[in-house]
Each structure stands twice: as structure tokens, then as C-alpha cells.
Amino acid sequence: MPSSVAVQYYQAALKQGQREYKNCVHRGLNPNIQALGAEQLQLSQVKLGEMEVPIYLVVGSAQDARCNSFSPSFYPLLGPDTEFATKWVNLCAAQLGEGIHDPIKCFEYLGRFYVQEGNKRVSVLTSMGSTTIQADVTRLMPAPAEDITTQIYLEFLEFYNNSRCWGVHFSDLGGYAKLQAALGFAKDEEWSEDYRRKFRARYFSFRSSFYRLGGGSLGLTTGDALLRWLEFYTPQDLLSMTEGEYRQTLSAIWKELCVHGSTAPIAVSLAPAGSGEGEERKRGVSALLGGKRRLRVAFLFQGTPSASGWTAAHDKGREYLEQSLGDSVSVLCYYDVSPQGTESAIGEAVEKGAELIFTTSVGLIDATLREAVKYPKVRFMNCSIDQPYVNVKAYYCRVYEAKFITGAIAGAMSKTGRIGYVGSYPILGVPASINAFALGAALTNPEACIDLRWHCLPGDYMGEFRERGIRLVSDRDYVAEQPYGAQGLAWLGPNGELGQLASPSWHWGEFYVRMAREMLRDPRTIPLAEDSSRAINYWWGMNSGVVDLRISPELPEGVRALAEILRQGIRAGTVQPFRRLIQTQDGRVVNDGSRDLTMEEILKMDWLCDRVDGRLPAYEELLSVAKPTVRRLGVDRERIPPEEERDQ
Numbered sequence: 001m002p003s004s005v006a007v008q009y010y011q012a013a014l015k016q017g018q019r020e021y022k023n024c025v026h027r028g029l030n031p032n033i034q035a036l037g038a039e040q041l042q043l044s045q046v047k048l049g050e051m052e053v054p055i056y057l058v059v060g061s062a063q064d065a066r067c068n069s070f071s072p073s074f075y076p077l078l079g080p081d082t083e084f085a086t087k088w089v090n091l092c093a094a095q096l097g098e099g100i101h102d103p104i105k106c107f108e109y110l111g112r113f114y115v116q117e118g119n120k121r122v123s124v125l126t127s128m129g130s131t132t133i134q135a136d137v138t139r140l141m142p143a144p145a146e147d148i149t150t151q152i153y154l155e156f157l158e159f160y161n162n163s164r165c166w167g168v169h170f171s172d173l174g175g176y177a178k179l180q181a182a183l184g185f186a187k188d189e190e191w192s193e194d195y196r197r198k199f200r201a202r203y204f205s206f207r208s209s210f211y212r213l214g215g216g217s218l219g220l221t222t223g224d225a226l227l228r229w230l231e232f233y234t235p236q237d238l239l240s241m242t243e244g245e246y247r248q249t250l251s252a253i254w255k256e257l258c259v260h261g262s263t264a265p266i267a268v269s270l271a272p273a274g275s276g277e278g279e280e281r282k283r284g285v286s287a288l289l290g291g292k293r294r295l296r297v298a299f300l301f302q303g304t305p306s307a308s309g310w311t312a313a314h315d316k317g318r319e320y321l322e323q324s325l326g327d328s329v330s331v332l333c334y335y336d337v338s339p340q341g342t343e344s345a346i347g348e349a350v351e352k353g354a355e356l357i358f359t360t361s362v363g364l365i366d367a368t369l370r371e372a373v374k375y376p377k378v379r380f381m382n383c384s385i386d387q388p389y390v391n392v393k394a395y396y397c398r399v400y401e402a403k404f405i406t407g408a409i410a411g412a413m414s415k416t417g418r419i420g421y422v423g424s425y426p427i428l429g430v431p432a433s434i435n436a437f438a439l440g441a442a443l444t445n446p447e448a449c450i451d452l453r454w455h456c457l458p459g460d461y462m463g464e465f466r467e468r469g470i471r472l473v474s475d476r477d478y479v480a481e482q483p484y485g486a487q488g489l490a491w492l493g494p495n496g497e498l499g500q501l502a503s504p505s506w507h508w509g510e511f512y513v514r515m516a517r518e519m520l521r522d523p524r525t526i527p528l529a530e531d532s533s534r535a536i537n538y539w540w541g542m543n544s545g546v547v548d549l550r551i552s553p554e555l556p557e558g559v560r561a562l563a564e565i566l567r568q569g570i571r572a573g574t575v576q577p578f579r580r581l582i583q584t585q586d587g588r589v590v591n592d593g594s595r596d597l598t599m600e601e602i603l604k605m606d607w608l609c610d611r612v613d614g615r616l617p618a619y620e621e622l623l624s625v626a627k628p629t630v631r632r633l634g635v636d637r638e639r640i641p642p643e644e645e646r647d648q
Contacts, residue, residue, distance in 0.1 A: 003096065009089075017071040017076050044140075049136065058106065091124045104117060104135050152169075169223050175223055206225075208243060228253070229253065259389075259532075268599055269540070294327065295516055297355070297358070299315075299360060301360050315333075318512065320508075357379070362383065362632050386604075400429065400436040402547055405440060405566045411448045417447030417448045418470050420450075420492070423456075425456045427634050436578070466494065472489065472490075487500050488500060488503020504548075507546055582609055619634065
């Protein structure tokens, strides 16, 4: 005779099932467990054998007739006086006694399980709080298809061969390979049995913490959340933390998870408030900030000004900040900071009172992210672009605007129409600069053709230009005094001599002053993570003064006048480099000239226009020095094999 405790379990489970049933009906959802269709049951089968599976992945039955007896979570729905209830109670009593030992039989289809034999066993163990169930599993292999669900599942099968882990799901393609790499494994490396056991246990605890905090409402899978979490914490943390620590760390990055699940995660600031008015900079600083507190600002540079033009440009910006705001700011500087040294530098800066911290290269962003979570009351900014993080704001410049003008200058001065261009890396914004330069050249020279080469590939591109008779070359932009390469657009002499004509120039101090003034006026204008609903990326152009144009006095007067007209037009918004007929190298028309391209279209260009003779290099071709930046900011970064990221 079944025990009274087993009867009580049934009564409680029945109430839970009825509650779930009514809730699903109210929401217009299926109020019963799922059923496999006849089409799925005809698929090819692979015997996997007996194994332990997560009980929450058992979602349905292989038989329609069984479905109406259970709510979606396998709680019972039939009354206590039914034969079903009697059998359920007897099974519960057996579990309370010696335990249920017979495995269920089930099909696995697209990562979920459908019961052939043992529905009531699933229901009993679910109601009693079991997290796993023993099962004899047969896989139903889906037919080849292009839909995203099938493609993700096929990626899961590769992951399962290495991990033997169920329940790890992702919303997008590539998640399993990223997780494999993030955990420190090569693409096809099998996990040890000990690691599998530890990961399964910790993953379940992580999942439990995620859902207890409300993760089910974010539009993310637990796998999505784990990948994001691993950007801030280590694989060792994953294996060593308690469930309480998971909740604590998930809470610390909760806004990052909310943004990650958003359809529009990034808000782009295209210009400072009041840009173009200029009077604020002309007024005395004391009139604007008199009597207010001093702001402590810290700068972290990955290089030194003497060795790196990039660092020198940002350091000049730091000097400009101090000169412009005087006693209103106090600045801390850290040079030659490695990613490994970022933690100690930021910790020291915060200890000394830094409220606003700039890390001036993308190579420091991962370490900056981890540190930003530790100091949620400090504003962090990293010089990079397209970064969906609320804890760290990204900032960069729309240099393509100035490139359009230098292209127009090159077209006007070229006798042959053949112009050289040396790109940096195939990263976000660089194709836009190349295309803007080409379109500018075509504006003034109908025969213009751009011969494209790359710094990130081996070879003597200047020698190639000389051999081809190319005398106008666009090379490195003017970021600071540099002893190598051209600065912007230059004449290339027959013996390699260079004569600069014009170049985009960077004035980071304009950005730094703007941000410091905002902090002094009202820090809330640069929101903390806790006050943010979207990540903020600053992508300012020529109307902000952060990027401008340097023109040589040797430039002919008429060409100088043309450049100034274009410069004023871009600043005023009356000239748009991409508002014209644009055709790609493969003949596709991306603009008929009647509209402006969106910022998203410009930033994420992965094509070249038909005026360009060249191509975007593949990741495998790049010099090793370029690969870390391209992995982070590359236009094709989603297709870079994660195991490459691990090997570098």
C-alpha cells in the first residue's frame, strides 16, 4: 500500500501541474508536454545507450496519447482517483524506498528528450526535485537543412563529441566553438572525464543561479550567459565558485547580460552636444568651472610616446586636457601597460581617487572589462569601436570623412588616375576609409583607380608602387610625428622620398576635454552601468574637432580651396561621402545616390567599391602582429576560428 507521504507528493504535484496548465492557457501556450511528430519518428536513428541526462531537458513524449496527462514540466494533471494517479503514487513510494532503478527509454531530437517508456518516472522524479534521470537514449538525426536551429544543433554534435555534456544551448552559430576555446580547449580536443564531471555540476549551478535572478526574461540561453560571463571571469572561477558566488558575479554583470539580449545593444554618439558652436572652448575655463571640485582622471597607455605614434597622439591629448582645464583636473599616467599589468594599474588609479579612466588601445579592453566590474562607481572608456559593454564605453573617430577629402585631393592631382593606398588592418571602419578615399578620388577624376596594399601583409608595397609608376600614395594617417612611412597622402619619389600633401589628423584632446567637462558639470551624463540600458559608443567626426585635416602649404591653391569646401560641407552635414552612386567590386549597387548610408552600414562595411583594385586580406594571411586586433575588431571576426584565438 502506498505511503501517505507518496500521496502527499501527488497532491502537491497535481496542484503544481494545474497551476502551470492554467498559466499556459492564459498565455496562449501549449498547456501539455510536447509530442514528437510522425515526420521526426521517421528520421534516421543512432543508438547512444544508457546515460544520465538533465531532467529539465525531458520535454515531451514520443506518443500523443500521453501528452494530456502532464503539464509542460511533467507535473500530473489527472485526478487522485484515477488509475494514473495510483501508478504515480506507487512509483513515488518506490523512489522513497529503494529508489527507481530502471532507466527510461527516450528519443533525443535537437538536444531535447522525448519519452518512449517512463513518462510517470519522469513526472515523479521531477516532482521530487531530481536534477537528472537515467535514460536509454536513441538520437533522431535531423535532415540536412539551412534553418538556424538545425545548424546550431549540428555544431552541438561536434561539441558533444568532445564534452559529452547535455543542456548547453546557444542562440547563434559559433557558440560551441567559442565556449570550447574560452575554456582553454583546442577545437577537437576531448575533455577528460574528470573535467566533464566538474563542468556538468558547475554548469547546472550556474544555470540555476541565472534563472533565479530572472535570466529567463532576457532572451538568452544559459550558454549565451556563460559566454558573456567568461569575458569577465576565468574558467578556473567557473569550476571553483559556489552557487552563491555565481549569483553575486552574475548580479555584477547583469546589465551586460541585459544589453547582450537586446535587439539594439549599442547607442552611438555621433557628435558632442552643441558641436559646431565652439564658444565653450573659447570662454575661460574659470567661467565654466569656477569653484567646482577637482576631477581625478587616469590614462593607461599600452606603449610609450617615444616608441609609438598612437601612444604619442593620445598623450598629446592628455597634455591638452591638462592645459585646457588646469586645476580642475588631476591626471595620473601609466605607460607601457600590458594586459597583464592592467589590473594593478587600475587598482592603483582607483585607490588614488580616479573617477574617469581611459585605456587608450583595444589591446587593453579585456582587462579593462574585468576591472570595471570590480569598480562599478568609476567611469571607464576604451579607445575602440563597436563594443557592446555598459561597464566600459568605447570611443573612436569617423576618419573616413577626412579620407574622402584626401581622396578628392589625390584625384585632382593624379595625372594617370592610378593612386596607391596602404590599408592598416581589415578591421571595423577601415573598409569605409578605403571606399571613402576611392569615392573622393572619383569625384575629381573619372579615371581614378585605387591600387590597394596592406601593412598587415608581408611585402614591399612602396617598391611595388614605384615599379607600377604610381606616384600618389595614401599611407599612415597623421597621429603624431613618425619616422616611417608616409603621413596621409604623399608624393612618392623615384628613390623612395616622400612629400606629404594632406592627411587626416587626430586630436584626442578634444574628446578628453569634452568628457572631463561633462563629468565636472554632471557625472550622470556619462552613466554608470547600473544606470544604463544600452552600451554607449562615441564615434565622433570632423564636426567634433577630434578628427580633422592637415594640408600641406605646397598644395596648389585651387586644390586647397576644394579641400576646404569639402571640409566645411562635411562639418555642416551638407556633404556626405557615401551619398552617391556606389557599386561594389562584384557589381552590386549598394547606393543609387538617393540616400545616406546608415552608421551601421558604414562601420561594418565588408566590401570594396569598384574603384578599388585589391581585396580585404583573410585572417590566415595576416602578420602575427595584426591578429590580436583583427580578432577583436575585424570586419570578419565572427568567422575567425576560435582555436586560432587560443593559439596566439
